Amino acid sequence: xxxxxxxxxxxxxxxxxxxxxxxxxxxxxxxxxxxxxxxxxxxxxxxxxxxxxxxxxxxxxxxxxxxxxxxxxxxxxxxxxxxxxxxxxxxxxxxxxxxxxxxxxxxxxxxxxxxxxxxxxxxxxxxxxxxxxxxxxxxxxxxxxxxxxxxxxxxxxxxxxxxxxxxxxxxxxxxxxxxxxxxxxxxxx
Ligand SMILES: Cc1cc2nc3c(=O)[nH]c(=O)nc-3n(C[C@H](O)[C@H](O)[C@H](O)COP(=O)(O)O)c2cc1C
Numbered sequence: 001x002x003x004x005x006x007x008x009x010x011x012x013x014x015x016x017x018x019x020x021x022x023x024x025x026x027x028x029x030x031x032x033x034x035x036x037x038x039x040x041x042x043x044x045x046x047x048x049x050x051x052x053x054x055x056x057x058x059x060x061x062x063x064x065x066x067x068x069x070x071x072x073x074x075x076x077x078x079x080x081x082x083x084x085x086x087x088x089x090x091x092x093x094x095x096x097x098x099x100x101x102x103x104x105x106x107x108x109x110x111x112x113x114x115x116x117x118x119x120x121x122x123x124x125x126x127x128x129x130x131x132x133x134x135x136x137x138x139x140x141x142x143x144x145x146x147x148x149x150x151x152x153x154x155x156x157x158x159x160x161x162x163x164x165x166x167x168x169x170x171x172x173x174x175x176x177x178x179x180x181x182x183x184x185x186x187x188x189x
Pocket of ligand 1: 009017
């Protein structure tokens with residue numbers, strides 16, 4: 001099983017990086033092969049709404065996204081990790097998702113879905129500094145429809161409130177264990 005992690009935090013070794021790492025380590029301990037994309041290290045231009053992709057299924061913009069698209073097709077499972085920024089996803093991760101408009105166009109305009117024959121699962125890991133009841137609602141929807149565009153079914157999530165300082169998650173071994181168990185669980189699918 002191949003698992004692709006998409007780390008959406010702008011902060012290296014921040015809370016969601018740590019949770020993603022634990023999750024992937026759990027999966028690896030059960031035999032999965034894993035790869036992590038750190039969105040902060042990539043050059044991803046914003047979608048410019050040219051709609052070329054509605055005719056070709058491809059994005060005309062030439063940047064790091066061109067090496068990311070094939071990775072979506074290769075993965076059996078995709079895990080997105082991200083902090084909450086203003087009740088939503090950070091802009092660099094959102095840019096990656098917006099650039100998947102070409103995948104949406106392939107699926108829904110051109111009727112050429114990426115991998116219609118394969119049932120793939122997606123997981124969303126997120127953390128936010130406050131306790132708001134609806135803290136993850138907006139980001140969850142964005143991730144759900146990102147997964148849908150790349151033919152991944154939203155399977156599970158791990159949301160942690162009241163985690164703010166860099167590395168604060170390390171004081172919550174139960175949450176780290178939860179992340180690890182989630183990774184192990186994914187290998188049983
Ligand atoms: C620009 C910015 C916006 C944020 N907006 C929110 C927010 O709307 N709600 C919240 O609970 N926390 C918010 N936070 C706090 C982060 O979600 C929190 O620190 C999280 O643990 C960071 O995860 P990371 O270390 O993986 O990047 C914000 C932080 C930043 C820097």
